[in-house]
Amino acid sequence: MSTFVDDFPAEAKVVRSSMYNAFVALAIGALMGILQTLYRTDVFHFISAEQYYTVLTAHGVFMVIxxxxWFLVGVFAWAVISSLDRGVEDLRFTWAWFGxxxxxxxxxxxxxxxxxxxxxPEVLGSELSADVLFTFYAPLEAHPFFxxxxxxxxVGTWLAGADWFRSYLAWRSENPGERIPLPTFMVLTTMIMWYIATLGVATSILVFLLPWSLGLxxxxxxxxTRTLFWFFGHPVVYFWLMPxxxxxxxxxxxxxxxxxxxxPLARVVFVLFLLxxxxxxxxxxxxxxxxxxxxxxxxxxxxMFLLLPSLLTAFTVVASIEHGARQRGGEGRLGWLKALPWKDPVFTxxxxAGLMFAAGGxxxxxxxxxxxxxxVHNTLWVPGHFHLTVGTAVALTFMAASYWFIPQLTGKQLVGRSxxxxxxxxxxxxxxxxxNAMHRTGMLGVPRRTAEPWYDGFEYAGNxxxxxxxxxxxxxILTLSILLFFVVILLTLLRGSKGGVEGSSIPEPLSGPDHSPAVIDNLKLWAGIAIVLVIMAYTLPLASIVERGGLFGPDGMRSFPSGNPGFLEYTSLFVQMVIQNATEVIFR
Amino acid sequence: MGSTEQEVKQDGSEATQPVREIGHDEYDPIGTLTLIALYFLILISMWFFMYFVEFVGNDPTVVGMV
Known part of the structure; x- marks a missing residue:
């Protein structure tokens, strides 16, 4: 019954530091959140309309990136280390991705x-500014630093993934033929998804946005660039959700x-998300x-198929909780709900968070x-939606989980449980x-991403x-909640007494991994199918976008070979010709 | 401080010590079925509302103008 920090003190420090970084980001993000809420509801203007977009960008990037x-890498590192029951292979590498x-x-x-x-100030030839929002595609342009x-x-997250795969391979060589422990399986499938997804954003930044921002x-x-962003922009929401x-x-x-x-059902869910x-x-x-x-x-x-794994999750998780309630003496069709540990902040x-996710569904x-x-497109409905999903299902789960993790990672008891x-x-x-109000305002047509959504000579048809x-x-209320969160975390860190923290062991599932076919653990197979599906879904749209608008835009196409083109331009011209020819062949 | 520690321990032990063991075969998740069925009903009725009342039932939308 030992805590994580007792078993893996050096690793616990990495996990702890990752979570502290997450908390700093949460604090900044929350401050930006209340500033923009008060601004766009026209209650109080602490900032100018121009600064609203800086605040909006900071809120988005600090919260969802x-x-x-940061919390994810902490959870994933904990999950791999504790479920494989082995420390990281090389702690210097772990601190490198952290760096x-x-x-x-x-x-x-x-x-x-x-x-x-x-x-x-001007740095690298342009003004230091990045009011590009979390969805940082063109035509909005940020400073190269961004x-x-x-x-x-x-790249840090890629290396973190490599760290976990390395641990897995080392474990595998010592445990041939064994099923991958469930938490590690979840981490590995999620990271494969992440490697595929981030190819889109890496291409968008390295080939287009960064050279553009540097003036190359x-x-x-x-x-x-929008399409490449969304290539990454949808899977990233599952990257937030999977921890x-x-x-x-x-x-x-x-x-x-x-x-x-x-x-087995849990494994199927993670495979479906990967695919x-x-x-x-x-x-x-x-x-x-x-x-x-x-x-x-x-x-x-x-x-629409992607709804399936979330509905499977709703079933499995609720059934597991009901099992707990009945073991605790709960009875009846719904009476078992009363037997649950509602006084436990982690549980509640x-x-x-899960309840709000159901509404987000x-x-x-x-x-x-x-x-x-x-x-609802481009209206306030959409931020309403993702404040249910990432803003509550993910954020509230992380905050609640922090009340469990911090004692596990410091050995100190939680202070301020109530x-x-x-x-x-x-x-x-x-x-x-x-x-609720965001959804309803969105249905009236009030736009998102707008500092002052009120217009002369026009009234929205609603209150x-x-x-x-x-x-x-x-x-x-949310700001107050965040403040209380930090009160509890700080009290625990400063005043928590050592010892007496419950162990971190996870009970065996009712239906274990042996009840599923071994093919579920074949990560190469699922990675292969996932790549094929991406190629099928994206080749033709990307080819058609490039054919219509040019790899570097229509202007880029017209003026292209003039002047003294550099290596990058030659390479891009070559890629552009290849794609154009391929498109012609395919459509012929 | 003392009372908080006590509470933590009480809650902790409450959470980990079941009154009875229920195995895989004797467990019937009827409550889960009830909740999920309820959720489906809400989901479907809200979708119908959104589609027929808000989307099709309202004045010009982008689709309505075509």
Whole structure:
């Protein structure tokens, strides 16, 4: 019954540091969140309309890139180390990926915060600023530091993945023929998905956006950079979600007093996410001109299939919790719900997170439909949706899980357990107000990504003022919740007494891995199929986008061979010709 | 501080010590079925509302103008 820090003190330090970085990002992101909430609901303007977009970018990037992924690497490192029951192969390598991610975060942060300066300095030939939002595709252009920072950060995650694969291979050589422990299986499938998905954003940044921002190329093809962004932009949402799923599958049954209902079903879910997360990105571009409807239809079909693993998760996780409740003496069709440990903030937080995810499933279905998407596209409905998913399912799970992890990683008991319980409930209540009003405002046609969505001589057909009040109220409750979160974390770190923390062992599933065929553990097979699906979904759309708009935009095409083209231009011309010829051959 | 520690231990032991053991074969997740069925009903009725009332039932949308 030892804690993680007792078993792996050096590794616990890496996991702990990753989570602390996540908390710093969360604090900055939350501050930006309340500033923008009060601004766009017209309650109070602490910032100017121009600064709103700096705040919006910082909120997006710090929350969904820094906070989520820093917490993810912590959870994943813990999952691999504890389930394989072995330390990392080389601690220096582990700190190296940590270093890459840290430097990357800092560079991107410098570029973003440059936007707050009245007279930002010139670095590398351009002004320090990156008001490009989290969806950083062209025509919005950031300072090179922003792109370089993102590249270093993503490379850091790649190396982290390599670290976990290395541990797995070392374990495999000592345990031939054994089934991969479930948490490690979840980490490895998610990382394969991540490697495939990040190829899109790496290409977008390294070939187009960074050279453009450095002045090496004059123009880019906006549709192409958008499409490459969404190639990464949809799977990234599952990258945020998978550590939450991992915790729902492993921690929740334990906390409920039960056992995971089915290990094979959990594996199937992660395989389905690996296969289906990437070939769906075009569903973010239903209203983009320049992509044929047929390609959008294929993306929609894939997306609808992607509902399946989440519905499987709803079943498995709820069934595991019900098992716990019945073992604790719960009776009846729904009476068992009363037997659950509702006073435990870790449990309650995760359940509320899951409940909000179920609501997010509904708004996600609306987003995913090609026709009905027209109703809500680019409106405040969409931020309403993702504050249910990443903003609650993921963020609230992470905060609740922190109340379990920090004692595991420091050996100190949690201080302020009842404050923690109030914190997770407040987050739920705040999000109910905020997201409900965001969805409804979106249906009135109020746009997203807009500092001042009010216009002269035009009235929305609904009570926008009431919705705005709810959004501001929700945002304020959420800010209060975040403050309480930091109170509990800081109290635990500063005042928590050592010892007495429950062990980190996870009970065996009811239906173990032996109940599934061995092919489920064949990672090469699933990786192969995932790549084939991506090629099928993206080759023709990308070829057609390049054919229509040019690899570096129409202007780039016309003026191309003039002047003194460098290596990059020759290479891109070559690739462009290859793609054009291939397209002609395919369409002929 | 003392009372908090006590509470932690109480809650911890409550969470880990089951009243009874229920194995794979005698477990019937009827409550899960009920909750999931309820969720499906909500999901489907809300989708119908969105499609027929908000989407098709309202005045000009992009589709309506074509």
């Amino acid at each position: 820094s906070f989520t992924i 890459f991610m840290t430097v990357g975060t800092l560079l991107a942060a410098i570029a973003i915060f440059g936007g707050f300066m009245s007279d930002p 792109y370089i920072g993102l590249v270093l950060f993503v 190329v004059d123009t880019v093809n906006p549709t192409l 939450a799923y991992l915790l729902w599958y492993t921690l929740l049954p334990k906390l409920a007093g039960g056992r995971l209902f089915s290990d 289906l997360s990437t070939p769906v990105g075009i569903h973010h571009q239903y209203l983009d001109p320049g992509i044929a409807e047929g390609f959008k239809f294929i993306a929609m079909t894939n997306t 937080g995760m359940i509320f 509904f708004s996600g279905m609306v987003n995913a439909g090609m026709n009905i998407n027209y109703l 404050i923690a319980l109030v914190q997770v409930v407040l987050w739920f209540v705040g999000m109910v107000f905020m997201t 926008v003022a009431e919705h705005n009040f709810q959004i501001a109220l929700g945002g304020t």
